[in-house]
Amino acid sequence: MSAKQKTQETTSYKPYSWQAILEFRAMWVVLALGLVLPFVISKPLATEIMVYALFALAFNLLLGHTGIISFGHAGYLGAGAYAGAMVVYYGGVGVWVSLLAAMAGGTLVAVLIGLLAVKRKGAYFAMISLAIAQMLYFLALSPFKRWTDGEDSLKLPPLSVDFPFHIDLSDQLSLYYFVFVIVALAVLAQWRILSSPFGHALKGIRENEDRIRACGFDITRIKFLSIIYSGLFSGLAGGLLAIYLGAASITILFWMTSGIVVMQTVLGGTHTFMGPFIGTAVFLYLRNNISNYTDRWEMWVGAMFMALILLFPEGIWGTIVQKIGERRRPSAS
Amino acid sequence: MLLQTKGICKHFGGLKAVDQVDFSIEQGKLKSIIGPNGAGKTTFFNLVSGLYKPTHGQVTFQGKDVSHASMNERSQLGITKTYQITSIFPRLSVFENVRLAAQSRVSMFNSWRKAYSYSAINNRTMEILEHVGLADQQGRTASELSHGEKRYLEIGIALATEPTILLLDEPTAGMSPAETVEATHLIRKLSNELKLTIILIEHDISVVMGISDEVMVLHEGKKLAEDTPEKISANETVQNVYLGKGAEPCSR
Structure with missing residues (x-):
């Protein structure tokens, strides 16, 4: 009898931290705001935010959740964009197949980078991933020009979806909601992955790699899978980007894409789930507005980036979460 | 032997x-x-x-x-060892520190099931926290613990791998x-x-x-x-x- 009582006592655990609950709610709030976004800002900008937010979240699977710095994410995004566009251009397939091809393209590059670099740490991983992404850029630019059209982007015909119902993607609002639904599903899938035993193991690697290895986790294979997931979601973002732009363009593969995703992620907060999403929205909104006034938008965005990072050292969302935590502490203990 | x-x-x-x-x-x-x-x-x-x-x-x-x-x-x-210099997961909760180690015996790559849905692991985690006297600290962030408590957590993490x-x-x-x-x-x-x-x-x-x-x-x-x-x-x-x-x- 007392033994039974004891087991009941021992089950009284509450595993979810306040951060996890806060992030979960924030995710739903952001997605709900996404429903009305095209009525607040221009439809193309809203679409662009969604695509790059997915890309930044995928990037942060490595940087924030696993602790791997990648400077080669343009490679995944570009591979996704080109794979998605080429199957439409040469194969005449539909949008859904194109998105599957985009995911496969991103995953393939992730396998390549993973096999070569998974055991490298810090700057070494960053450099190998950058080198491979640059290699892809130059391959697409010249040797594969026959298939990629090099500096002229690979242009797509107007697209529409017929399953499960007809969506005309040349209509800006339809395109936005099409992209939004896919991004929302991908965000939920990433949340699910991070809530899984695998996702928790990633946090363990980020927190203390030696200790998690000593606990018996196979670090190399876990990191490898993390790179694959990052490549898969980045590839999906690339496929959506090609549909949004109506083309796969060589600038997607340029190293600056890899740099900008780092800025967007850091701006939002790497140690959070929704930070990269929020960082992307702020970054693209600022860039879009500033570039309306000046061609030298990089300088102004750079200055604002520095100002924001000084104001929000943990990123915009990261710092808000931190402040909430500080406010909670006196009452909690 | x-x-x-x-x-x-x-x-x-x-x-x-x-x-x-x-x-x-x-x-x-x-x-x-x-x-x-x-x-x-x-x-x-x-x-x-x-x-x-x-x-x-x-x-x-x-x-x-x-x-x-x-x-x-x-x-x-x-074979499991603890560290002379405390080696824990500082930004995770005390519960999660031990649960993660316990999880290593069951699942590493499952990316879909919820990590907290394994009741056997959760129960085992609480048992271990009771053994090392940290059950009432389970919700705290590990980095907030005192030095002595961290040493106990260190042992708890090791115990969770069922050595x-x-x-x-x-x-x-x-x-x-x-x-x-x-x-x-x-x-x-x-x-x-x-x-x-x-x-x-x-x-x-x-x-x-x-x-x-x-x-x-x-x-x-x-x-x-x-x-x-x-x-x-x-x-x-x-x-x-x-x-x-x-x-x-x-x-x-």
């Missing part, structure tokens, strides 16, 4: 950190390794846990040669004398209640004398003596190492 080392050596260049050490421990025993700083205690542990591979000699565990198995492979076999043999590297490092006494009792209790085989490293003889079944003394990488605590205390060579003639001017 549960675990055995035969003529094990680890050389770092010209330095023989561990030199020809034969060691063995039976199931359910608590054996301590003592020696002055730099005697090779931690290096010996790292050879057993798999962080280092031996220069010569072999390690056998449950009759199998594991000399070349990696650290995570040995952990999965049941057959537990290697404790100076578990009382940095503790006050009162905390040390308490921790020593806890270690003996774990050994008795959980039928754990424990190897304990200490540089402070007094900590281990009361709780060990046997004691091995290392000095400059070599085994100096191996016996019951009583006989070790009476051993003249051991006394010389610890009270060493060179130390006299300092102790005055």
